[in-house]
Amino acid sequence: MMEEVDAALVEAVAMARWVLVEAYHLLGTEIVENSKKYAVERREVCNAVATGLGKSQRSIYYAVEFAERYPNLNKVPGGKNLTWHKICNELLADGKKEECKCDKGFGVRKFCNVCGKKII
Secondary structure: OHHHHHHHHHHHHHHHHHHHHHHHHHHHHHHHHHHHHOOOOHHHHHHHHHHHHOOOHHHHHHHHHHHHHOOOHHHOOOHHHOOHHHHHHHHOOOOOOOOOOOOOEEOOOOEEOOOOOEOO
């Protein structure tokens, strides 16, 4: 009985983590698409979403970067064993960042206030 319960709990935790990954991917995809569709600066959209959801701007920019780098969620390295933490700290921090020419960053990893890209 204990093994079955333990297995069910492990599966539930994995599913919850994956649902969070899916939600951030959807959020990033929506921001990318709506920024293009309505010709709005991505920074403005990200700031409004961060404020509206009560999330940090950094989290929102990570969601956008995640959706841009991995438009197909099924092709993300690591599959369903990934967590949002691993995505932010390993997949998106692999040294393949685009250099921003705007030079108006903020935060620990310095995201550009204009284009949303990481400043190296």
